[in-house]
Amino acid sequence: MDQKDKPCKQDAGAFQPVIDRNRCEGKADCVTVCPYQVFTVGTLPVEQRSGLSFLGRIKGRAHRWQQAFTPNAEACHACGLCVKACPESAITLVRTAVA
Numbered sequence: 001m002d003q004k005d006k007p008c009k010q011d012a013g014a015f016q017p018v019i020d021r022n023r024c025e026g027k028a029d030c031v032t033v034c035p036y037q038v039f040t041v042g043t044l045p046v047e048q049r050s051g052l053s054f055l056g057r058i059k060g061r062a063h064r065w066q067q068a069f070t071p072n073a074e075a076c077h078a079c080g081l082c083v084k085a086c087p088e089s090a091i092t093l094v095r096t097a098v099a
């Protein structure tokens with residue numbers, strides 16, 4: 001396959017999605033759109049809630065602390081679909097240290 005025909009922009013592991021805990025509302029659009037099963041949605045652990053902003057804590061309670069997680073982050077190919085799909089603009093792609 002020619003480089004121009006590749007569906008994703010980067011080899012796996014060059015970038016990873018980072019989730020803004022003050023923005024995520026666990027709507028799971030990222031879970032649906034990601035072709036590499038990078039995301040799951042689960043409950044934000046109690047120990048991670050204290051670092052949220054005031055608004056982040058209000059949003060967290062309102063959405064029963066459901067947020068996106070990236071248990072398969074190393075599979076990310078940086079296609080950007082999750083960034084576009086997130087209705088809360090909570091996802092950023094960040095270059096990994098090893099890439």
Ligand code: SF4
Binds near residue numbers: 033083
């Ligand atoms: S950029 Fe693409 S491959 Fe990476 S997590 Fe988002 S949807 Fe998945």
